[in-house]
Amino acid sequence: MARIVMKFGGTSVADIDRIRNVANHIKREVDCGHEIAVVVSAMSGKTNELVAWATEASPLHDAREYDAIVASGEQVTSGLLAIILQSMGVDARSWLGWQIPIKTDGAHAAARIQEIDASEIVNRFAKQQVAVVAGFQGIGPDNRIATLGRGGSDTSAVALAAAVNADRCDIYTDVDGVYTTDPRVEPNARRLSKVSYEEMLEMASLGAKVLQVRSVELAMVHNVRTFVRSSFEAPDAPGMGDFNNPPGTLICDEDEIVEKQIVTGIAYAKDEAQISLRQLDDRPGVSAAIFGPMADGGINVDMIVQNISGDGKFTDMTFTVPSGDLEKAANLLEQNKQEIGYNEIQSESGLVKVSVIGIGMRSHAGVAATAFKALAEKGINIRAITTSEIKISILIDADYAELAVRTLHSVYGLDNT
């Protein structure tokens, strides 16, 4: 017997038939004798509809009212799922964020969970009752509904799993796991059976949009074993009820991964823009002068590359921002030209960042050199490089994106054979 938190996203609960399918997944686990809490998103499209209404009411609106409006979507789904479970003979009740309570900070529309009192839910596990929890929502210090930001139901699920001390948090989604790279780009991509939190974080933030980044961070901090699996697989398909080895990808501590791959996956992020500041004053505080205004403007700066100064007076600085923010970023740099002190801005949009990710890199030299050599052989020009302990990111022209992903996938031996 295990304790499992199961999370189902919007496409998995898009209508009553799909919610019934979800209920069958839950019943399978209940019938195995597991203790179950479920976290649900709003029905697919509902959150968008509610957000559109709030925006139509006023483009600039009170985040507290926005929260009350959009949280209603998960409220509906949790009630419907509880009803369907009951009709199948499974004891279940819905829980709203304020009822548990899931306490958050006061940052409405982007709140963070601070505390979950799961004692009553745990009490009811003993009575075989399934808790159906509305995701994405909690209650703020002002006693009002607070939502966690888009994709927040993943975070709700992981936080609840930590609070009830679950053996695993199963994230049911429209893909059946985490792959070595995007299968649409490389048909030979393989599903990973295990991936470490750190690797998943790098993959998630790089566009492998299986899980919300914040939920992976939370899973890492609380060591919540998180399992990505498909809700569209038939509930009674082979292996689905096998607690120890169901189909999907386990995100876990690296200690649990016995055979560590040097490289686990290849990720990519489109629509990057590159900004270079030429003949930048090489003095203390210059980086703060550049990136302070970017942060204030809400622009997410990603790669940052600064070359060593040749003459001790000037240097060059290159960094990337999302293409959509390029104009805003360039304007901010123009406005602060005096204070920053540079000669010229050069920029280019429509670039792609390709990343090689793997915890095995830490203990293996030459991983980066392999990438550079493989790309050079295909005639792919590298615009910028950044590296971390478990990641190498390379900025290239968008035209070469697919070729680069496939080349790297192959050179690191990730192809399914």
Next chain:
Amino acid sequence: MARIVMKFGGTSVADIDRIRNVANHIKREVDCGHEIAVVVSAMSGKTNELVAWATEASPLHDAREYDAIVASGEQVTSGLLAIILQSMGVDARSWLGWQIPIKTDGAHAAARIQEIDASEIVNRFAKQQVAVVAGFQGIGPDNRIATLGRGGSDTSAVALAAAVNADRCDIYTDVDGVYTTDPRVEPNARRLSKVSYEEMLEMASLGAKVLQVRSVELAMVHNVRTFVRSSFEAPDAPGMGDFNNPPGTLICDEDEIVEKQIVTGIAYAKDEAQISLRQLDDRPGVSAAIFGPMADGGINVDMIVQNISGDGKFTDMTFTVPSGDLEKAANLLEQNKQEIGYNEIQSESGLVKVSVIGIGMRSHAGVAATAFKALAEKGINIRAITTSEIKISILIDADYAELAVRTLHSVYGLDNT
């Protein structure tokens, strides 16, 4: 300066444009310096959609889950209205039932309000903040959302008006007041400027569906002056901002009605069915034997007429039920034939009950005689008669319904001239 609770129903908040119109009505009152709390229903059609989902999930469902699902409709409207008010420069915040709190009993899906702690709302009146309250909902003793049953937002509004000690409860609806009879039947029907609680109760329960019966009962108990007016009238139309004499109908204590009419209005209820039990044993307990099973079966018995026994052994009993319940009622009577003791059941469906209503009746003799004479002159056969202090109800064939309404409307001098 007055304190007003304003209530807007589903058709008045059907989309963002209509909610904006509602906000203009509110702003008009705020600009007059009044203290305002607003109660809103779900957007037109939303509650039906949510109920349909709950029923699709399972026809027999947990009323507590049903409540969590359907209460979301009012939650959305209250947030949207607060946003729009804020965008117009009116300070406003939404309140959900559990936040105030509006405490109810535990009868989920048909809960009754037990207590409203309006202290915080009243505090905020002093800061010119408008309270936008989600109607139809409260919180039960189990700390779960409880709804008040269909049309419950009227009840929410009246109860809130009592709790904040409001000068008036304005019910904005898709009609502009209460009429002497249905204007679709009698074009000469007049809008009443005032009507007593008792009269309104008789009218509401007889099919003049302007206000939920329970809300009128509550208004009577707490003496909440309740004003029925149109939300489709332009917010700046003449007289709309006149606190003392706006267009509409005031429902109030009869003491406030100086010139009491003998007859205030003519109501009618369609689809009545008549059941007669012939040669019924005339003994104590026979009525209980008949109507006990009806009540247990959820059948709403209306008119009951029992003639005096001729021979001291047998009598006849006639009563009416909704046509839709006739078969069920007849079956129940058959099943209990032995216990009740009667010779024969006669029944007929598709009848109409026409009622003459007026508090002035109490002090005037001959009101009923006038009705009987007028109907006889038109050749309308009377099947049954019941009377109360302020009402005479007459059961007739459906074919004569409109003629009877117009005849009575005219004979009591209600025609608009």
